[in-house]
Amino acid sequence: MDTPLSPHPVAVRTLCEFTARAGDLDLRFTPSPTAQEGMAGHALVALRRPAHWLREAPLQGEHAGLLVRGRADGIDPTAQRIEEVKTHRGPLSNQPANLRALHWAQARVYGALWAQQQGLPDTALLDIALVYLNIDDGEETALSEAHTVQALRQHFQSLCERYRHWADQEHAHRRARDRALQDLRFPHAGFRTGQRELAEACWRAARQGRVLLAQASTGIGKTVATVFATLKAMPEQALDRVFFLTAKTSGRQLALDTLQQLPGHACRALELVARDKACEHPDKACHGESCPLARGFYDRLPQARRAAVESAMQGHALDKAQVRALALDHQVCPYYLAQELARWSDVVVGDYNHWFDLSALLFALQQQEGWKVALLVDEAHNLVDRTRGMHTVALEQTELLALRRPAQPEAIRKAADGLQRQWARLNRSAPAAYHPLEPWPEGWHRALVKLMQALGEHQAEHPTDIDPQRQAFFLNAWPLQTLAERFGSHSLIDLHTTHEGPKPLSRITLRNVVPGPHLAPRLEAAHSLVLFSATLQPWHYHQRLLGLPDDTVCLDVPSPFRAEQLQVQVAHRLSTRYKDRARSLPHIVQTMARQWHERPGNYLAFFSSFEFMHQAGEALQAAHPDIPQWRQERGMREADQAAFLARFTPQGQGIGFAVLGGAFGEGIDLPGSRLIGAFIATLGLPQVNPVNDTFAARMDALFGTGQGHDMAYLYPGLQKVVQAAGRVIRTPQDEGVLHLMDDRFAQARVQALWPGWWSAPKPR
Known part of the structure; x- marks a missing residue:
């Protein structure tokens, strides 16, 4: 019963x-x-x-x-x-x-x-x-x-x-959903090596209300394992919602495809996309006097909502295309229709920001409704940088100067003058172009608050007086003022000064170093949390920076891959440090050409920057014009990225040049002969600069001397390397080669961060 x-x-x-x-x-x-x-x-x-x-x-x-x-x-x-x-x-x-x-x-x-x-x-x-x-x-x-x-x-x-009618419908849907999930079966004949262990750990996390940090090799089917296990736990644990959060569009699509592979789950699945990706009239403002899809929105919303639920009952995922079609059929805004449908969907697939950002929709709904929520965080190695970015904001002094012109209202002009005096004082006291502001700049902050109050009062009293520069300053400064209220040792504020004009101008940035304190309410609100990726070691890096609880379960899932599948070769006598790059090019070209001639096929070559990548590409083309090559370009559109990947055909031959940490370093699948090897000519370390050095010093102070450098430089860099290397072996049948071209790859502390199944490196 x-x-x-x-x-x-x-x-x-x-x-x-x-x-x-x-x-x-x-x-x-x-x-x-x-x-x-x-x-x-x-x-x-x-x-x-x-x-x-x-x-x-x-x-x-x-x-x-x-x-x-x-x-x-x-x-x-x-x-x-x-x-x-x-x-x-x-x-x-x-x-x-x-x-x-x-x-x-x-x-x-x-x-x-x-x-x-x-x-x-x-x-x-x-x-x-x-x-x-x-x-x-x-x-x-x-x-x-x-x-x-x-x-x-x-x-x-x-x-x-x-x-009442809607509630009865929701009641019936919940019953039908839970019955279907009790009978849900794994969509494949069997589990891959490690896949069952991941699914079982994910199911236990949902049952016990725990946090799971799971490292599993690229290609074992992490998405289907985690989604299936969490859906199976929903009826028993009376879970209201599952939120699948990812860093990239490809991750969202994989999750939606996985749900389609689980026939009969009876869940309403919704894809949330960014506002600029969903807006039908980007040239119009969001109100009925400007946008036709805003006019009468709430009058037509019930019919659109009903149609969406009926579509979901027929087994259609409410992805971007389906929501758009439904919205246009009923002449409502697609973006805000999706926001409404988030209330009534069992599984929501979207970006990290929908839960972790300051204005996160899904977190706000959970707080309002009291939902029991399970979170699945895909490619979780990205979460530290992404959540740091969500809680980091900058303000340019040039934006302030536009508010001091005579045409501005007097109250705004006076408040802007006060802030400018405080800002100029900071500029004069800065000993270098980059300068951490310690202690907190109280005078500057008080002046900013006064200016924001003046802007707010004027706009409220004159709602039709829309000045683009006033509005831009307000919108840019508001997040900084909000984050300033939460400032602590987990963040820092700094000044970056330029001297291009007669007087120095600067940018003030409030930077988050340790996201954990900001994330704490989000972590506490979730019933269970599973963070999974191929690169989550060392565990303490993510636990400390994300503020995960002490009882977090850390699981290193056995790999289905064998050491003999990937030949790992290290260039012991090659340095790709910035000062050595010009000297390294002949050796890099020689290694790539020798490997390609020994075994022609498709390879990826990763470099630390576009400049270094192009230098290597030109050098290879000059010395070996017979080797086909194609290169990543800055700002490639999705169509251009697809064309780049389309060159990797099963019968193809050539080398694709890319930047480590970019669009082709993770989240792409080129199994079999589509990719048989990779060259990585960098450790992927973030650029050595005053900002990263300040981060390292702050983490030394928080976590102990010696921890800061590794947390600021080594761990993020090696994660990119392992992610890029993971493009080579995608199935238990794949075989390939990995050339790590830098002498630092021979260091024991670096090799300790490699996947355990990799073969012992061979020197070249």
């Missing part, structure tokens, strides 16, 4: 957004408070209330098979007053009517839940209030309505009845 799932839980906000929103999508530029400012605003309102005022009061109630729950911002039980608190900037007259209606709907529902919880009689009166706090000046605007308990209950019940 099925385990009963009713009453169906639903958040107050979800209920109201589903039933009470109407009209246009309206995203005109109106500066709004940050999450931190919103929390501070709510705290300020609470301080102004009497001691008996209940803050963040948990409420819940049932109707029509629904369990509606949420937290009321404030309740005065003595006055029987329910307050819904919202923070804002600027005149409330600019607030869209549909947003005000949503706020009223939420406040009335909280009133009904309070009355139900307290057992109040139908005739009792409640004071329902919207309290808007201007975050800039602290002024409150309260709008209130008196309602009987009977009227509030009827309002609540009407929303529940309107949501």
